Amino acid sequence: MKFRDHWVNASVTALENISPSIKLFQITPKNGRASWTPGSNIRIRVRVEDRSEIRTYSLIDTGVEDEHYRIAVRLIEDGQGGSRYMWSLNENDLIEISQPHNHFELSRYSTSYTLVAGGVGITPLVSMAKALSNSDKPVRLIYGVRTRSEAAFGDLLKTWLGERLELSVGDEDGPLDIASIVNSVDKNGELYVCGPIGMLEAISKLWRKSERPLGLLRYETFAASGHYPSQEFMVEIPRLNKLVRVPAHQSMLAALQEAGVELMSDCKRGECGLCVVDVVSTTEPVDHRDVFLSAHQKAENRKLCACVSRSAGGTVTIDTAYRGL
Structure with missing residues (x-):
């Protein structure tokens, strides 16, 4: 694995x-x-x-x-x-x-680098900013925070990057202009993004619409980011005759595994897709927090990544495709 x-x-x-x-x-x-x-x-x-x-x-x-x-x-x-x-x-x-993993590798061969962070999504980009601080290629870091006090690495990044750092403070400047950021990347430049799921989805949608190479858009996720607050919900699996409670502070995957439901998984970050299950029905919206499923698949609500996604309350009925004895 x-x-x-x-x-x-x-x-x-x-x-x-x-x-x-x-x-x-x-x-x-x-x-x-x-x-x-x-x-x-x-x-x-x-x-x-x-x-x-x-x-x-x-x-x-x-x-x-x-x-x-x-x-x-x-x-x-x-x-x-x-x-x-x-x-x-x-x-x-x-x-x-664990030992270090890297599935958000910084390329050394791009024509330019645009880094975009939302809130604590700055963390993987700090090391990239340091590595690129002496680069002879164009480098730009857009760091979006809600309040100036949350710009935890602002002074450090300013020291490394100077005017190449653009700090955007939400309660002073308003939300990030995602369209402007995407349009500013040159046709062979790379865009590195880490932040809330809504920001990732918006940038991905505009990137695809611009018909830019998908391989030049790179992103990191954090599973705590969702469209709805985490709350308790129930998972029904008719074929296994099981009804499993998922507490607000536990992932759906972990709750199912504790209940003896066998599911394949690997990354536990909503990226690899091994834990995808079929959604039969749901009484409340599905909070898709993964980056594996496409926007169309999420809108259909026929599948979800059990490691990070969840229901916004109520009961979701699923088919795990597991044929137990």
């Missing part, structure tokens, strides 16, 4: 509040860190309501500075619990982490 993990012991060796809702974690693996490249992430075992779950966090350095990993975690009170666990940690606490 692409996302097979090798787990190692590590400790939290430093903590710093870098904005009202974002905390910086310095993590030191017990036996030394592995090498990695800009755009990489690590996976961390967290405890959510006495369950062991896995969350993914982007590495914000460049992979060459020292023997530590650094991640930034935004506290999401109505999320699935991973950020609340991380914020409960203290210095010297022990955790389990």
Whole structure:
């Protein structure tokens, strides 16, 4: 599997509040860190309501500075619990982490680089900005935040990029002009995006409409981002005669697996599509939080990615395609 993990012991060796809702974690693996490249992430075992779950966090350095990993975690009170666990940690606490993965690789051969971040989506782009700071190619970073206090890496990025950094503050400047950003990318330039699912969908739609090469649009997702607040819902599987409760702070995939429903999965980020199930019916809208299904498939509501997507309450009836004994 692409996302097979090798787990190692590590400790939290430093903590710093870098904005009202974002905390910086310095993590030191017990036996030394592995090498990695800009755009990489690590996976961390967290405890959510006495369950062991896995969350993914982007590495914000460049992979060459020292023997530590650094991640930034935004506290999401109505999320699935991973950020609340991380914020409960203290210095010297022990955790389990994976080796670095990189499925958001920074190309070295583009004619230009446009980086777009929404909120805490800046985290994978910090290492890219550092790597590109001395590039002789055109580089532009658009960093969108709701309030100026949430621009956690603004000063650092300004030091590296100077006028190539464009900070957009929502309560001062309004929302990002997505159309203008997409249209500004030259025909052979690359666009790197990380932010809320609505921003990713809007940029993807405009990119396709412009008939630009799909391979030049690259994006990172974070599963906490949805169109509706996370809340409890029920999953009915008629063929297996099962009715499974999915708590607000648990993924549909995890709840089904706990109930003995076998589903294939890998990335657990809504990217690979292995956990896709058929939707028979639903009493409430499906909150599609993946980037695997197309906009047309999401509008049809006939399939969903169980690892990140969920129902906005009520009951969703599915067919897992699993033929149990």
